[in-house]
Amino acid sequence: MALVRELIRQGQKDLTVVAYGGADVGMLCAAGQVKKVVFAFVSLDFMPLEPGFRAARQAGAIEVREIDEGMMLLGLRAAAWRLPFIPTAIGLGTDVIRNNPDLALIDSPYDDKQWVAMPALHLDVALVHASIADQRGVCAIQGPDHYMDDLFARAAKQTIVSTDELVNSDVFRDASIARQVLWERNVTDVVVATQAGAHPSSNDPRYGYDVKHFQAYAEAVSAGNFADYRDQVIGANEAQYLANVGGVAAIHQLPLPVY
Numbered sequence: 001m002a003l004v005r006e007l008i009r010q011g012q013k014d015l016t017v018v019a020y021g022g023a024d025v026g027m028l029c030a031a032g033q034v035k036k037v038v039f040a041f042v043s044l045d046f047m048p049l050e051p052g053f054r055a056a057r058q059a060g061a062i063e064v065r066e067i068d069e070g071m072m073l074l075g076l077r078a079a080a081w082r083l084p085f086i087p088t089a090i091g092l093g094t095d096v097i098r099n100n101p102d103l104a105l106i107d108s109p110y111d112d113k114q115w116v117a118m119p120a121l122h123l124d125v126a127l128v129h130a131s132i133a134d135q136r137g138v139c140a141i142q143g144p145d146h147y148m149d150d151l152f153a154r155a156a157k158q159t160i161v162s163t164d165e166l167v168n169s170d171v172f173r174d175a176s177i178a179r180q181v182l183w184e185r186n187v188t189d190v191v192v193a194t195q196a197g198a199h200p201s202s203n204d205p206r207y208g209y210d211v212k213h214f215q216a217y218a219e220a221v222s223a224g225n226f227a228d229y230r231d232q233v234i235g236a237n238e239a240q241y242l243a244n245v246g247g248v249a250a251i252h253q254l255p256l257p258v259y
Contacts, residue, residue, distance in 0.1 A: 137189070138188075
């Protein structure tokens with residue numbers, strides 16, 4: 001989220017965003033910076049419809065490619081494996097195919113069945129948040145759900161990782177921490193140390209979702225006041241943002257999510 005906020009501050013335009021989306025997608029849509037979204041869902045979890053994304057889609061302000069969660073996983077995996085596509089039964093017999101006429105069906109060389117050829121989702125840049133990282137680009141996801149960050153990292157030409165803590169490389173000599181490293185360090189191009197960089201989302205085990213913040217954000221967007229949210233909350237830099245939301249210590253008091 002810290003990286004997304006910086007994109008908003010810089011005013012990058014005409015973005016194509018590939019995401020299992022949340023407020024990252026919604027804020028960029030509300031800021032008018034998105035051209036197209038490739039997604040399996042865009043939600044705030046306890047708020048099923050992300051308000052920024054919903055408003056942009058209902059207004060026809062963005063192009064969309066809506067696919068099944070499993071199809072998106074396979075598209076990222078194909079890009080990570082340097083394959084043009086991966087065949088799958090996911091999507092057969094559904095409106096996913098009707099609504100995505102560019103998705104090809106292929107004949108099996110072994111029987112009379114057809115398969116969906118899920119194309120690779122090649123990314124220019126992946127934005128990922130890690131619990132800890134070192135300067136070499138070794139990153140660890142310490143929460144129970146790694147959100148397929150490893151596939152995003154491997155599918156991209158460039159991977160930028162924000163992290164709550166920059167650690168000494170010796171930390172990864174601990175086998176229990178080494179097991180939390182999910183992609184190769186050569187895949188990481190840039191590491192940005194930023195405290196509470198996942199806020200208002202969670203970074204288990206450090207802090208949970210900021211429900212009140214999400215509610216305030218949703219109210220602002222629903223009222224058409226994202227510009228005020230951007231100026232008064234996101235601010236000119238990340239230090240200002242953290243001050244506006246109560247500081248790092250308050251964020252670390254947020255209850256952890258229950259899976």
